[in-house]
Amino acid sequence: MHEAAARNGITARFGLDFPSFALDVDLVLPARGVTAIFGPSGSGKTTVLRCVAGLERATTGFLAYDGQVWQDEARRVFVPTHRRPIGVVFQEASLFQHLSVMGNLKYGMTRAGLSPEQAGLDAIVALLGIEHLLARGTKTLSGGERQRIAIARALLRRPRLLLMDEPLAALDLKRKSEILPYLERLHDELDIPILYVSHAPEEVARLADHLVLMDGGKVIAQGPLSETMGRLDLASRFADDVSVVLPVTIGAHDDDDLTRLDFASGAIVVGRRPEPVGRKLRCRIRARDVSLSLGNHADMSIVNILPATVTALGETPVPGHILVETALSGGERLVARITKRSSTQLGIRPGVPVYAQVKAVALFGE
Amino acid sequence: MLTGDDVQAILLTLRLAATTVALLLLIGTPIAWWLARTKSRLKGPVGALVALPLVLPPTVIGFYMLVAMGPWGPIGKLSSALGLGTLPFTFTGIVIASVVYSMPFVVQPIQNAFEAMGNRPLEVAATLGANPVSAFFTVALPLARPGFVTATILGFAHTVGEFGVVLMVGGNIPGKTRLISVQIYDHVEAMEYANAHWLAGGMLVFSFLVLLALYSRRKDRVDA
Structure with missing residues (x-):
């Protein structure tokens, strides 16, 4: 059943057993649009993202994207992170301090064997509004600028799946509102699916098409955004934000x-x-x-x-x-x-x- | 002023320190990497072993190095089997002893730098398609550069300043094992205080300048 579902979108089953935390999820996610993984801190949403990225290896797990198996513990298959066609944006921009802005942007692009033209450097730089930052070092940038460069860096390797782990959580309100329009543009202009981890209902309502609700290492609900965010049985999860x-x-x-x-x-x-x-x-x-x-x-x-x-x-x-x-x-x-x-x-x-x-x-x- | 023997001792000391630091950067970097990243239970014992020279009297290290390099010691057997003869009282012998003696001064700054860097830069490199080897050379090494500079300075200065270990292992052979510290000892024994002053004063100034460079640089880094 999973193998059949895997031909379109993401099929993921992860089981992890830490002393203080257990993860047990079973997800079938659409191949298009933004899927928000939403839940309180400690609910396991970031761990799910890390498992999809291959940064964490679930002890029991199966993961397929567009028919390609990235992990199948039953057959001891595990594609390491650097061989997965993904882009990842972390909560902190995590730019390489020893490289310039351009050096950061080119890091993934050159490793994917892409020329600036093939990667669409100009278009992506314009999409994120970072033209004026290219010649700069990384130390003098604002938080919002750093995060936009991190997003561009992830996109420049032409990933087939974009993973974002609370990309706005480390920013203050002003920087958040500075970045949100760019994220909306990503949603509109990219034809790859985005997995977006967040604990902010505001961001989810703005960006997501599909919602996965997590708590205590388990998936509580998943479905199209509007249906799920307005579901009465889930109201307590959203409190004032139903x-x-x-x-x-x-x-x-x-x-x-x-x-x-x-x-x-x-x-x-x-x-x-x-x-x-x-x-x-x-x-x-x-x-x-x-x-x-x-x-x-x-x-x-x-x-x-x-x-x-x-x-x-x-x-x-x-x-x-x-x-x-x-x-x-x-x-x-x-x-x-x-x-x-x-x-x-x-x-x-x-x-x-x-x-x-x-x-x-x-x-x-x- | 400096005698011909003094100059010979200085050049030999610099050669020893340069060789030792070069070897330690090669050997110490993988050890530091392993210590910084392993979750193995061996981390504690290995870390303690590396740090031992910090607290042991140099004569203890020198004594065991001498035994190990002797004809019946493990290093001695190996060097004999390789056709190198036994190593005590040779330049190679004091290089090996110095490597052990200065190990913590090189490994610990590098290890600290790798630890301070954390996992994130390597994770980012992996998500951008860098395999672990490439990530090490293009991300971990450049980010740990301040640690490498500190390690090189400390390792070099510490090797220049050693006495007990080289005296035990190397003895006092001009041009082969007679280092500055040993030369000073000889001058003092021979009541040649003026000569001793030139070398000892030179060491004092050298050491101060090295540490000055180190501590000034650290301050810059904090500002930056």
Whole structure:
């Protein structure tokens, strides 16, 4: 079964037994897009990434990528890290201090036998906005610049799989927001799959297409991002960050400086966006930003009111509150967080038709 | 001023120190690499063995080296079998003794540098397609360079300053085993204090300059 699945995407089974920590995972990951491995620290997410990179050798394990077996402990097969066509970006940029920026960039490229043209040096340098840093030494760079060079260095060997281990965790908020747009561009412009380890729901919502949720060395859930991040049974993992992510298209820019975002179930209006009409974006709606009413009140300041049907109720660690899962007319899910008191007063239960009021959304590049 | 014998002793000492350091960099680097990276239970015993010359009286090392190099000792049997004869009271003999005696001064700085570097640069090199040998030469060695500079300076200076071990193993043969320290001893025994002063004062200045260079350089590194 695993061998069959391995022909497309990543098939991974790892078992590790340390005295203080055991890892036991079984993953089938898509061959395209960004897969986020999400979980609290100590959940084993970095270990999974290190096993995929071959930096850690699981005692029992099987790993295949696009039909190529990289590890099969049953047959004592283990392809060492330097023979795997991967790019790895660590939490700290880990640039080689004894080399210049250019020396760092070329390290993997030349070992892969690529010329600057074959590696697409100019394009990758432009993609990460590091043209002005090429002649510099590594010591005078900022944290964000270092990490962008580390990403370019990993990409320049033309990897067929990119592994990123919390690449933003060591950066402050300002540097994070400096790098995130570049990561979004990677997501848009690279045609190789990316495994992205993170414990920040914000990054996951922004970048991931597919989500693997880990805890205690085990996989708790895996699936497409929106379904998994809004799953009521997983709500405690995301606490305040329970949300759904909808793909939307810019429908129109209205005269009153508002932009209409279209999706299957209707439209959401937000403050004017710089993107042109027709551009696809991802729209993250947090449960705490959605409230419910039984009637469609016109005498209200909230403009985004969507008809929906309650499908399920769920617990949240936030005291006095409850999560309500609804289905919109076009089939998308929307999760609302309301107080238990209003839930009782309104008689919220599966099957009840409601109006969902969306107070705020976050928009990211698709 | 310096006598012809003094000059001969100085040149011999410099030759011994250069040879010893060159050999130690070759032998000591793999030992330092192993000590820095192994998880073996042998790490403790091997590390202690390498450090022994730091605490043992030079006469103890000299005595055992003499026994080992004698006709019935393991080194002596080996050198006889190779047609080199026995090694005590030869230049080769004091080179071997010096290598043992100065070992910790070369191995430990290199080991510290490898340890301080950590695993990460080598992991990065592997993810960029460098095999372990290539990663060692293109990443580990350049990053450990300050350790190698320290090791070379300390190893050289320590070999120049040895006395007990070479006296036991090498004796006092002009041009073959008579080093500066032995020459000073001879001058003092012969009441030639002026000659002793020239050599002893020279050693004092040399040692101070070496350590000055070492400690000034370390300060630079912290700033950088």
